[in-house]
Amino acid sequence: MYDALTSRYTFSCPARGESRVSLSSFRELDRLPGAAHPAVFRVRFACACGEEHVGLVAHDELDWAPLGLQEGLFLNLMTARLEAVGDELADLAARRIQAGNWPWSFFCYPEERPRPVFPSSFFLLAPGDRALGLAVRCPCCARVSVNLVTREHVDLPFHNDAQIGVVEHVFGDDALVTLEAFRDELYSARFDARRLTLE
Ligand SMILES: [Zn+2]
Ligand SMILES: [Zn+2]
Numbered sequence: 001m002y003d004a005l006t007s008r009y010t011f012s013c014p015a016r017g018e019s020r021v022s023l024s025s026f027r028e029l030d031r032l033p034g035a036a037h038p039a040v041f042r043v044r045f046a047c048a049c050g051e052e053h054v055g056l057v058a059h060d061e062l063d064w065a066p067l068g069l070q071e072g073l074f075l076n077l078m079t080a081r082l083e084a085v086g087d088e089l090a091d092l093a094a095r096r097i098q099a100g101n102w103p104w105s106f107f108c109y110p111e112e113r114p115r116p117v118f119p120s121s122f123f124l125l126a127p128g129d130r131a132l133g134l135a136v137r138c139p140c141c142a143r144v145s146v147n148l149v150t151r152e153h154v155d156l157p158f159h160n161d162a163q164i165g166v167v168e169h170v171f172g173d174d175a176l177v178t179l180e181a182f183r184d185e186l187y188s189a190r191f192d193a194r195r196l197t198l199e
Contacts, residue, residue: 001057001061001065002061002065002066003020006020007022007023007066007155007156008020008021008022009021009022009023009045009055009057009061011043011045011047011053011055012053012055013047013048013049013051013053014051014053015047015049015051016047016048016049019045019047019048019049019053021045021046021047021048022151022154022155023066023119023122023154023155024125024127024132024151024154024155025045025046025047026043026044026045026046026122026125027044027045027046027052027124027125027126027179028042028043028044028123028124028125028179029041029042029043029062029119029120029122029123029124030042030043030123031120032056038058038059038060039058039059039120040056040057040058040059041056041057041058041059041062041120042054042055042056043055043056043057044179046127059120062118062119062120063118063119063120066103066119066157067093067103067157093157093158096158101158102116102117102158102160103118103157103158104116104117104118104119104153104154104157104160105117105160105196106121106134106136106138106145106147106149106164106196107145107147107164107166107194107196108136108138108140108141108143108145109145109146109166109167109168109169109170110138110141110143110145110170111138111140111141111143114194114195114196114197115138115139115140117136117138117139118139119154121136121137121138121139122134122135122136122154123135123136123137123176124176124179124182125154126179126182126183126186127151128148128186131148131149131150131165132148132149132150132151132153132154133146133147133148133182133183133186134146134147134148134149134154135176135182143170143171144171144173144175144176145166145167145171146166146167146169146171146176146182146185146186146189147164147165147166147167148164148165148166148167148186148191149161149164149165160196161196162195162196162197163193163194163195163196164193164194164196165191165192165193165194166191166192166193166194167185167186167189167190167191168190168191168192169189
């Protein structure tokens with residue numbers, strides 16, 4: 001379902017049969033209640049046919065497949081450390097993470113600091129003229145931040161924008177429940193530049 005060579009997910013499309021989309025074509029991600037091993041996410045994505053469709057992605061496929069990593073690693077987001085639970089870490093991606101080079105990051109506005117993150121913490125994406133609006137639920141403080149990033153920042157693991165836009169607003173839990181509400185917020189919001197250097 002995820003092709004690491006092209007960084008694309010394959011979903012079904014009622015018009016074309018099959019649609020191959022990058023992460024930045026996702027519009028909404030919802031973790032489905034119930035299924036836990038692995039958790040399953042319902043994804044609404046923008047298809048090349050011009051419509052939006054819904055597909056399902058397993059948690060490991062969302063977060064680990066883009067890195068070429070298999071099971072056996074445990075990412076501790078509270079300490080921002082990748083911990084091995086199985087074999088030795090031989091994979092290049094694992095070594096890069098251990099060296100402090102994170103596949104994805106975002107700026108947590110309530111905490112006023114950059115944080116490492118995985119795609120399963122993204123929940124709304126809205127493309128604009130030049131940048132992509134990204135709503136993230138922080139894996140550490142569980143609060144919501146809105147960043148303005150490049151598509152590459154989302155699509156390419158280990159590509160982190162040096163500087164991004166941050167909406168200077170602390171969102172309530174019910175503030176960004178729909179993509180429409182998110183787009184409205186993006187149009188009216190003030191962005192401030194922040195550096196994304198993780199210590
Ligand atoms: Zn389609
Ligand atoms: Zn946070």
